[in-house]
Amino acid sequence: MRKILTPGEQLIVATHRHERMLVLPAVVLVVVCGAGAFAAGWLSRGHLEQTFPWLPPGSRLWLALVPALLGLWILLGxxxxxxxxxxxxxxxxxxxxxxxxxxxxxxxxxxMPLSLVRDVNLHQGFMQGMLRSGTITLTSGQSAQLTLTDVPEARRFSQFILEAIEELPEDVSWPAPGDEITDSSDESLPWELRED
Structure with missing residues (x-):
């Protein structure tokens, strides 16, 4: 993470999207594993051969592999x-x-440089509000927009954005290509390192 920071820049927050995105895949994982194990056990005991007597007698082991392979395909896919x-x-x-x-x-x-941000918009649906996540949209005066979806602790994250904008120095500018970058590591910076 340090290699993406420019001299004098400090990391405030680094986070992934909210974990609620993993709830449905976790449910599918449990259901597929349970159903696959049940189906493989049922087929290996020969219940399908009793229902369909025309199946070859040696097909019991091969048929038990079908639900396992189907379950593996769902889990990977x-x-x-x-x-x-x-x-x-x-x-x-x-x-x-x-x-x-x-x-x-x-x-x-x-x-998006914080110096360009003119509007911080937070949108929370019903479920997002319950889980304290949300979508944050940052817009600049030049029709540029950056949307962050399913941000955990969205209100707190948007407050960090607003605080960082307020703490920007008045003469903030990005160095032009070829300009010498001065080291400002000895300056006191307004943020401490925060990671969620």
Whole structure:
């Protein structure tokens, strides 16, 4: 995380999306494992051969593999994919900018300097309000927009954004390419390191 920070920039918060995204995949994991184990046991005892006597007698072991393979396909295709999707998105708030980083098969970074933020909009649906998560939309005066979906502790996160904007120095500017960057590590910075 330190390598994405510019000199003098401090990390305030780094978080993933809310864990509620993992509830349905966890339920599917439990149901698929239980149903697959039950079906494999039922088939291995020969109950299907009693129902369908025309099946070859040696097919009992092969038929027991069908629910196991189907369950594995569901677990890899849905549960693991949802876990990777949740883990790959990170929201990073620093003393100068806010970033949405995606580190999956495709890497995407989207950042907005805090000096450009003109509006911080928090939207919470009913379930999001109960779980204290929400969607934060940051807009600038130049029609640029950054949306962070399913942010945990969304009200607190948006308050951190507002505090970081208030603490920006009046003459904040980004160095132009080729400009020398001065080290400001000895300056006192208004934020302490916070990680959720």
């Amino acid at each position: 849905y549960c693991l994919r949802e876990l990777v999707a949740w883990r790959s998105v990170t929201y990073v708030l620093t003393s100068r900018r806010i970033m949405r980083r995606e580190r999956g098969i495709v890497r995407r970074d989207r950042a």
